[in-house]
Amino acid sequence: MAATLSDVAAIAGVSIKTVSNVIHDYPHIRPATKQRVLDAIEATGYRPNLTARNLRTGRTGVISLVVPTLRNPYFAELAEAVMDAADREGLSVLIEQSRGSDAGAARASKAQLVDGMLFSTLGPEQEDTGLYAQLAPTLDGGTSEPLVDHVTMRNTEAIRAATEHLIGLGRTRIAAIGARPGDVSGAASLRLLGYRQALEAAGTAERAELVRPVATWTRFDGAAETERLLAEGVEVDGIVAFNDALALGALRALGQRGIRVPEQVSVIGFDDLDESRYSLPALSTISPGREQIAALAVQMLAERIAARDEPLPARNITVPFTLVERESTARA
Template identity: 55%
Template structure:
């Protein structure tokens, strides 16, 4: 039988109204009374009716996370850490996939479904900086994730794409690798993960006095294993010679590694490899994959905190904040010194 507010009131020796005030964080309650009610709630395992509470407070205790695609391991793991960060704040999360479709990305920001959430964490892929004005019409508290829209009208939490890719490339250069290939480029892209990471790769080459070679840059469509495998097949078929590989995400690195191994290349002896995102699978591949940890946990925690501040201060003018999470190079077996 479910525990009710009446049961809590009876055990605590207070009125139902007092229990309701405690549950809804009414400020003018004596500390000893609040403690007595909370002890009764804990002892009985009472769970408030969040729907009814939301109707009274105007809040639902639910936020929306809009991401491109859960098939991408990074977004799946980001969703996990966002849900844990939200849960620590007493929030539930609805996950919605946009499929990187422009119309759907715009559609998910409006409509009746947004009346069911207190705020939105929004990672766009189809929209860009020229679309930032669209966000001005969003009345629900909003925090941006990802790399497509900078300098928008609200908070933005993301990773250091250029710096991370530069560090990944510099790591291979420090091993003595001078012909470093790339998989994951998008032709003509400047703003976006692919464009920013290619910029970091080029900066590291320039810092080391190594000429950029367009023949070593593998372009892809989607950032999946299949894309990395296809890009690597094209690189090998072209006859390009390389002794290092920077993959713009871990999934593409895994696809490229499989193709290289099938071709008889040894990792890391012939080709040292590093990916990006530090997804869990990289710890268990053969060899284990070096990668860039982009700070997923920090991204989730800061984004949820920023969103809660906006939810808790309706109507307040909060100047847009930009937060870049710290990254680190994670060295594993795929980029150690060759064993001679």
């Protein structure tokens, strides 16, 4: 059975009212008494009743995270990072899959279950661009636009660095896998821009046959497009994949063709998924600052919840990235 206030009070040797005062951080409680109560809470695993808290304060202590799908390992790892960050803020997380729509967020907000929401995407074309944070919309019929914070990654600069890394290895025919025709503002277009900037800076002409569009950023499409590239007889000695899933698919297709990585083709991805350390060869990648994105987004949302009666201005933060060199781009 779940621990109760009475259980905590009995272990701490105080009244139920004292336990309640500690939970709500009331002043004028002796430090020694407060510590006994906190130790008892930890020992019992007591968690406040969210329904009671909501009736008293108008808040639930719960936020929602809306991701496109948890089948994509990037979003699963992002969800874990958000949950860790939320726990440090004393918040719980309700996770919804949007599957390309905002239906999940709508369900959570209409049910008045959450104080605020984090979105990993606002549309299919903006996949992987970071986290948006806003208070949960009210049901009062207000028409004002919600103030939204945005914590994002350096898409263009990061892919430029990845491409320049391959150029520095002497690669001259570098394929870009992950383009999306018609995307003009999302992650795909931003990363394609970084690829093109790197080629231009190196004085290398872009070859249309090396820019490979895909329908989805999955292992399947990474493998299929790499196989298609090779079947067409296109010469390639390097691959910049716009996420790790595409890169892992590319490694599979190259291996099936007997093409050695990195001796014949160097491959680099983007996301620094846990599994990228364990592919054969281990995948070089861009670490986009996922944990920092999660921590900052949760922190800003917590600040916005606390200042609900005094709305904060919209904030936009971009976090740094790291190029992680592993076996797939080792010097041949």
